[in-house]
Amino acid sequence: xxxxxxxxxxxxxxxxxxxxxxxxxxxxxxxxxxxxxxxxxxxxxxxxxxxxxxxxxxxxxxxxxxxxxxxxxxxxxxxxxxxxxxxxxxxxxxxxxxxxxxxxxxxxxxxxxxxxxxxxxxxxxxxxxxxxxxxxxxxxxxxxxxxxxxxxxxxxxxxxxxxxxxxxxxxxxxxxxxxxxxxxxxxxxxxxxxxxxxxxxxxxxxxxxxxxxxxxxxxxxxxxxxxxxxxxxxxxxxxxxxxxxxxxxxxxxxxxxxxxxxxxxxxxxxxxxxxxxxxxxxxxxxxxxxxxxxxxxxxxxxxxxxxxxxxxxxxxxxxxxxxxxxxxxxxxxxxxxxxxxxxxxxxxxxxxxxxxxxxxxxxxxxxxxxxxxxxxxxxxxxxxxxxxxxxxxxxxxxxxxxxxxxxxxxxxxxxxxxxxxxxxxxxxxxx
Ligand code: S3P
Numbered sequence: 045x046x047x048x049x050x051x052x053x054x055x056x057x058x059x060x061x062x063x064x065x066x067x068x069x070x071x072x073x074x075x076x077x078x079x080x081x082x083x084x085x086x087x088x089x090x091x092x093x094x095x096x097x098x099x100x101x102x103x104x105x106x107x108x109x110x111x112x113x114x115x116x117x118x119x120x121x122x123x124x125x126x127x128x129x130x131x132x133x134x135x136x137x138x139x140x141x142x143x144x145x146x147x148x149x150x151x152x153x154x155x156x157x158x159x160x161x162x163x164x165x166x167x168x169x170x171x172x173x174x175x176x177x178x179x180x181x182x183x184x185x186x187x188x189x190x191x192x193x194x195x196x197x198x199x200x201x202x203x204x205x206x207x208x209x210x211x212x213x214x215x216x217x218x219x220x221x222x223x224x225x226x227x228x229x230x231x232x233x234x235x236x237x238x239x240x241x242x243x244x245x246x247x248x249x250x251x252x253x254x255x256x257x258x259x260x261x262x263x264x265x266x267x268x269x270x271x272x273x274x275x276x277x278x279x280x281x282x283x284x285x286x287x288x289x290x291x292x293x294x295x296x297x298x299x300x301x302x303x304x305x306x307x308x309x310x311x312x313x314x315x316x317x318x319x320x321x322x323x324x325x326x327x328x329x330x331x332x333x334x335x336x337x338x339x340x341x342x343x344x345x346x347x348x349x350x351x352x353x354x355x356x357x358x359x360x361x362x363x364x365x366x367x368x369x370x371x372x373x374x375x376x377x378x379x380x381x382x383x384x385x386x387x388x389x390x391x392x393x394x395x396x397x398x399x400x401x402x403x404x405x406x407x408x409x410x411x412x413x414x415x416x417x418x419x420x421x422x423x424x425x426x427x428x429x430x431x432x433x434x435x436x437x438x439x440x441x442x443x444x445x446x447x448x449x450x451x452x453x454x455x456x457x458x459x460x461x462x463x464x465x466x467x468x469x470x471x472x473x474x475x
Contacts, residue, residue, distance in 0.1 A: 045444045047290030047338070050475025052468050054278050056081040056106065056271035057299050058461050059205070059233050060329070062089045062132050064269045066140065067241045068110030069098035070117075070216065071264035075110040079271035082106065084460045085130035092137055095121035096146070115262050116217045120146040124184070127152040129384060129431060129460045132206055135164045138187060139210030142173035143217040143260075145191035151184045155384050155431035161185060164210040167198045171214050171222075195220040195260065202379065203352045205230035205303075208256070216243065218260035226254040230352045231303040236328050241267055270327045272299035276356045277462045278334065279307050280437045281472065283364045285336040286316045287445040293472055295334045297326070306354030307361060308334075314341040314368055340416055341368035348376025348408075355379060359438035362391045366400035367445050368413035375408040384457075385430035394427035394439050395419075398450050421448030433457040437465055 061081040066089065068075030080086065082102075090100045097119035099111040113119070118140060127134040127150055134150055138161070141148045151157075162181030169175060172190030177183075195218050198211050208224050212234055215222025235256060238245050244259035278298045285291040300308070300320070308318055317339045320332040341364055354361070358380055365372035380387040392404040399420030401412040419442060429436040429452055436458050443450030458465050 045288065045473050047288055048281065048285045048293040048472040049291060050472060051294040051296060052281065052472050053296045054273045054281065054468065055083070055462060055464060057274040058083065058085060058276065059132065059231055060237070060271050060299070061086045062136060063233055063237050064271060065089050065093055065100065065110060066136060066213070067237055067264060068266065069093040069100070069112045070115045071112040071241055071266040072114045073112070073266035075112065075266040075269065077108045077110065077269045077271065079106050080108045081271065081274065081461070083463055084128055085133060088126065088128045088130050089133040089137070092121070092125040092127070092133065095123065095125060112264070112266065115264060116144065118144045118146060121148055124149040124151045127156055127183070129153050129156055129457065131156060131159055131384070134161070134183065135206040135210045136213055138164050138168060139213035141187055141189045142168040142171055142214040143191065143193035144189040147186065147188045149184060149186045153431060157183045160382055163202060163204060163207050167196065167207070167211045168214055170194070170196050170198070171218065193218040195222045197223040197225065199225040200227065203228040203230050205234070209234040212238065212256065212258050215258040215260050216262050221257050221259050224256045226256065228352055229254055229303055231301065233301070240328055241265060272326050272329050272331045273297045275299050275304050275307070279357045279360045280441050280465070281468070282308070282311065282318060282334065282336050283360045284441045284444055284469070286311065286339050286341060286364065287367050287441070289338050291336070291338040293336050295336065297331055298334050300330045300332055303353050306350045307357040310344070310346060310350065310354065310361060311364060313344050314364065315339050316341060341413070343368045343370035343372040343411070343413055346372065346374045351376055351379070356434060359387055359391050359434045360441060362395060362409055362411060363438050363442045363445070365411040366395050366402070366413055366419060366442065367416065369415040370413060372411045372413065373408070375405070377408045383432070385432035385435055387432065387435065390428070390430050390432060390435050391438065394435060395442065397422050397425065397427050398439070398442050398446055419446040421446035422450050423448060426451035426453040429454050429457060431457050433460045433462065437462065440469070
């Protein structure tokens with residue numbers, strides 16, 4: 045593949061898109077969203093919200109209109125809610141159902157059905173919801189919301205924006221004040237957007253921990269939302285451009301919320317040339333255009349503290365590390381084992397098959413880079429993506445940075461978060 049040049053725009057942010065639909069579905073009146081990500085995960089959220097009474101329609105490409113039912117107004121769905129591959133849809137919608145007087149059944153694909161739901165069942169159970177889950181606290185599960193639900197103060201045992209959001213969303217229809225204490229900050233789109241929709245939500249820093257309080261029985265006002273491009277999707281193009289000789293690529297309109305942008309600092313520390321142009325704010329989120337040029341990368345030790353701000357970007361960071369000079373060490377990444385796949389073992393296996401030198405530890409990978417030379421690539425056997433979009437896209441980028449190319453067993457999961465990935469890659473390589 046040739047150098048990546050020109051200007052591209054990746055699709056809308058997945059986290060913000062889910063939330064735009066959910067909060068729009070709870071506001072009374074019309075919410076308009078432009079730049080919505082039209083990936084399978086977000087469409088699963090839209091379908092579930094329709095099944096619970098919201099009117100959601102696409103008016104043109106990326107433009108959506110939502111007529112909400114009001115907080116407390118969700119209706120009982122008459123069929124199981126199929127969440128596909130999407131953990132965010134599942135956990136956040138479980139939060140909403142928890143404080144409505146309705147029951148719902150959640151199902152998902154093989155990947156989602158292996159992921160832990162106990163982390164949301166625990167706090168939502170404390171708020172009064174009832175659950176019948178599959179063994180190990182997994183999908184399929186049936187839940188019964190509680191009306192009224194009981195407000196709680198919940199200290200997050202894992203750094204998870206999905207768990208935080210599930211409790212806050214349950215708090216929306218719960219009398220009194222629901223509090224989440226977050227020892228380690230995670231993505232804060234729920235807090236920012238709920239405030240934008242008029243919820244009574246406050247964030248206070250107490251001895252280094254974030255105390256997030258939401259007053260329930262809220263009334264949400266409809267909004268007009270512009271969704272910035274997803275930094276987690278931009279990440280694949282950033283690394284592809286850094287690794288491909290001759291590249292000079294501009295990626296427009298990328299969301300750079302501090303709780304999401306950890307990868308950029310890491311890659312700059314590795315020697316990557318990434319310039320932030322025209323820094324501005326869109327819809328309450330910081331954004332910039334990123335200009336990325338081919339660079340010689342060097343290995344680093346990644347501080348585990350940075351993990352929550354780049355939690356979805358480790359697979360692609362591992363690819364960058366595999367082509368850098370020297371060793372990159374990561375640790376404190378146990379959470380990666382419960383994503384769409386076990387991303388530590390999946391990436392260790394896939395990169396090893398592509399000829400990289402990788403050692404898997406209990407909580408990270410240690411990668412000795414090629415020193416800037418291409419990876420050998422795969423020969424014969426395709427690498428296994430385990431229904432994980434980010435493994436598929438990361439290994440596609442590894443393929444670009446290899447001599448023989450990398451064969452991937454299944455590219456279909458890419459459509460969960462980035463349906464235009466292959467088209468945009470072809471466009472950037474041609475420009
Ligand atoms: C997300 C939170 C993260 C992230 C996921 C999206 C969100 O999950 O991995 O892709 O939108 O809240 P965790 O909460 O499990 O860390």
